[in-house]
Amino acid sequence: MADIRTRFREADRIAAPDLWPDITTRRPGRAPPGSGRPRVAITLLALALAGVGIFAMARAFLGPAEEPDRPSGPTPTRFVPVPKENGRIAFTRIDPDSVVEGQPPKAALYTVDPDGTELARLIDISAHSTSAWSPDGSRIAFMDRETGGISVMQPNGSQGIRITACDSLGGCTVDSGPAWSPDGRRIAFFGVREDNEGIWMVASSGGDLEPILPRFIPGGSPTWSPDGRQIAISGSFYDAEHHVGPHAIYIVDVQTGDVVRSFRPKGRDPSDVTWSPDGNWLAFHLGGPGGLVRDAAIYLIRPDGSDLRLLTAWSCPNRSTCSPLQPAWSPDGRLIAFTGGGGELGSDGFSGDLFLIEVETREIRRLTKGPGLDCCATWQPVASK
Amino acid sequence: VAAGPQTRVERVYRESGPRMWRAVFLFSGDRDIASDAVAEAFAQALRRGDEIRTLERWLWRTSFLLARGMLKDRRAQGARLPEQSEEFPGGTVELLSVIRQLSPMQRAVVVLHYYADFPVRDVAALTGSSAAAVGVHLHRARRRLRELLEVGDG
Numbered sequence: 001m002a003d004i005r006t007r008f009r010e011a012d013r014i015a016a017p018d019l020w021p022d023i024t025t026r027r028p029g030r031a032p033p034g035s036g037r038p039r040v041a042i043t044l045l046a047l048a049l050a051g052v053g054i055f056a057m058a059r060a061f062l063g064p065a066e067e068p069d070r071p072s073g074p075t076p077t078r079f080v081p082v083p084k085e086n087g088r089i090a091f092t093r094i095d096p097d098s099v100v101e102g103q104p105p106k107a108a109l110y111t112v113d114p115d116g117t118e119l120a121r122l123i124d125i126s127a128h129s130t131s132a133w134s135p136d137g138s139r140i141a142f143m144d145r146e147t148g149g150i151s152v153m154q155p156n157g158s159q160g161i162r163i164t165a166c167d168s169l170g171g172c173t174v175d176s177g178p179a180w181s182p183d184g185r186r187i188a189f190f191g192v193r194e195d196n197e198g199i200w201m202v203a204s205s206g207g208d209l210e211p212i213l214p215r216f217i218p219g220g221s222p223t224w225s226p227d228g229r230q231i232a233i234s235g236s237f238y239d240a241e242h243h244v245g246p247h248a249i250y251i252v253d254v255q256t257g258d259v260v261r262s263f264r265p266k267g268r269d270p271s272d273v274t275w276s277p278d279g280n281w282l283a284f285h286l287g288g289p290g291g292l293v294r295d296a297a298i299y300l301i302r303p304d305g306s307d308l309r310l311l312t313a314w315s316c317p318n319r320s321t322c323s324p325l326q327p328a329w330s331p332d333g334r335l336i337a338f339t340g341g342g343g344e345l346g347s348d349g350f351s352g353d354l355f356l357i358e359v360e361t362r363e364i365r366r367l368t369k370g371p372g373l374d375c376c377a378t379w380q381p382v383a384s385k
Numbered sequence: 386v387a388a389g390p391q392t393r394v395e396r397v398y399r400e401s402g403p404r405m406w407r408a409v410f411l412f413s414g415d416r417d418i419a420s421d422a423v424a425e426a427f428a429q430a431l432r433r434g435d436e437i438r439t440l441e442r443w444l445w446r447t448s449f450l451l452a453r454g455m456l457k458d459r460r461a462q463g464a465r466l467p468e469q470s471e472e473f474p475g476g477t478v479e480l481l482s483v484i485r486q487l488s489p490m491q492r493a494v495v496v497l498h499y500y501a502d503f504p505v506r507d508v509a510a511l512t513g514s515s516a517a518a519v520g521v522h523l524h525r526a527r528r529r530l531r532e533l534l535e536v537g538d539g
Binding site for chain 2: 024027197270
């Protein structure tokens, strides 16, 4: 059987009508010919989209949107200092003007200092890709857009080494979401092999794959506990009959593959979970009610599923799908980088920049300001002097 | 010399309009809705000119939003998806038939992902959902499509 994408390509044989004469003569918002369907909703939608456009332009000049949903209650306890300092931040920048017919948008991997200076473009990268610094800060793992597998390179973008082979005959589409073990010896990632979607492990020098979580659909990359004994991952398991289980945060014992515990904060969909360097907290994106982006926010929770706390929401007036995404802890545990307003495909196309939030004070400052979507931050650990 | 708004819109229409129409048609199952949604989106783009920065993405989003609204209106009136009475090229008949058996959300995510080639995060933004939720919809739709298309191939 041809694969699903090939089957969808057959739709290219359906003749499409020439709409251009209608486009150039129609008055936007008029009733469609011969239908008599009410157009109130469509008119309101057009007005809403116009509002989104106006806001997007205003935001471009005024900076980040107000984030009014301030956290309540006590802030988390002071994090235990860890012997790592904050190095550079690597992130994916998606070019909004690079869309080519039938192709995903172009993206590149950048690095920047935490104060927003010394921006450097490393390599072209897949827009699907997230990357990860090694624990010693000497390498970056990423999804290689040429091979679809995980590769590792130097911090300046040179000397890429292939770690996994993504063979479509073996069922692989892409290997994504790499996460280094704290000792730097292994990399966990999401991939498909022989129709088995799930989380796999590979030595950071390459080699055979070891299944960690078979039959699992992730919502973000895996993240390791600082002691390397557990992995946290958000997503859903599915069974042999392909019934999908609850979307939750799962804490998994790396040695046995057993789920130690799972929790579904507020009964909503969590994603992009990341473990704090001191091991005391998980930061994650939590979707809004009903799986919608609206009212989504970044939260903190203890690895035992207790003590849920709002870290930051991200409000964009007139944009219902604006939210903070993809938190990434700084190596010293004091800051979290995240994408503000990102993932939104508003009237101005991709939008979203990187911001840093101080965990104790919740003070937010801008890190990047690009034309498109800056996402998927990962922070370089640097040995303490 | 920079292209004017109409030239820019027409270029996008010539390059992507038919593909956009087919995607909305696959999603809605209705030629009239596809034609009206896509034409309306392009007409709005013409009127708004240069204020739309990333034109093609805006058009994709708007076309689908308009089509979704039209389908919602139609459902509110108690109508179901129309039966396909016209002829389509071989292979596409089965595809259309199979897509019709998916839920509206599943139709949207598979069309945007497998036909329009949008990555999951873009599909999430286009559908106003989260990437996690889209992942689940996509998984369920993929499984259903495999079952249905394998039966069809048999």
